[in-house]
Amino acid sequence: MKIQQTKWTSGNWAGELKENQNAQIVFMFGSTSILSEKQPLIETVRKAFPKAVLFGCSTSGEILDTQVTDETLAITSVEFKSTRLQTAYATIKDAKDSFLVGQNLTKQLSKEELVHILVLSDGLNINGSDLVKGLLDELPEGVTVTGGLSGDGARFQKTLVFDAKGQARQETVAAIGFYGKQLKVGYASLGGWDPFGPERVITRSKDNILYELDGKSALELYKQYLGEHAKGLPGTGLLFPLSLRADSGATPVVRTILAVNEKDQSITFAGTMPQGAMARFMKANFDRLIDGAAGAAKASYSTVGSANPDLAILISCVGRKLILKQRIEEEVESVRDVLGAKTALTGFYSYGEISPFTPGAKCELHNQTMTITTFTET
16 A cells, blocks of 8 residues: 655645555645635645545544644545445535435445445534434445544634545545555544533434433523533534433444524434434543543554554544644554554544444544544555
């Protein structure tokens, strides 16, 4: 696997952008403003890698090596030895269509020798839980799925994903299938948040819109917990996600806010909020957040037999970035410590992460986690 990495910031490349006529994919993670306004920059990348798929999205922070930056464009080109790729794209106009969009993407991909699917989605106009269910609906056993929802800082205004023409667009979902027996893919997703307060029953909801907890306005409860931070919703809601479990034996998943509606006192989350499920507020634990990132790296490492991966895609939640602040690079450095110096690291801060918790577990939408996907060719 031949990998080249560089970054564009403030009008300059941090290192040479070397052409590679044989690169098959270029991962591109950048700020919403750069992807919206710097089309000549995108064209420069396209000319440097003329045969490559441009696969990427807008972010809430870009990851390249162990650096986390804003208002940059992180570039990682990959030339595989034997792995083949196939792309699939869909437009999503309404979050209610998320399941059908997931099905559509899977149907576009050939299933023979399919090993893994990496998906990037619009981060706002989506029900991530239904998207994952649709992706998995007709997927052959043994094929894994990871990915994430694109970001827009803490603004929650516009998210972008590269489409089939290599243009960064809203309302877009992109998937790429990886094919070949020589490719080994590792994955894991871990959090590090602590629950607090009583567990509450979701008494009124519809899809990913939450109205009531224990018969009380969910938005009003959130405002009580946030106090003076309530005026900053939905962004400040990232500081207090909800832990969700469908029944007493289920592994909890974390859900975070995408939008609030003062008129009907509702909260829109990144994934489904099933009526009757149990929900509990979460708060940050700095050390456990960083330990969670290291734990995800160890789990993804063990998936492929503890072989040093060539490439790792890190997708971490914007809520973690807002909490960790100046310590944010510690969670990326903890991943580096586990995977080793030879693994190329890239990725972004997201509005949602898609992965099984651990190898063999069910793929789900997560929030507030560090999700890691590793690639190794044998």
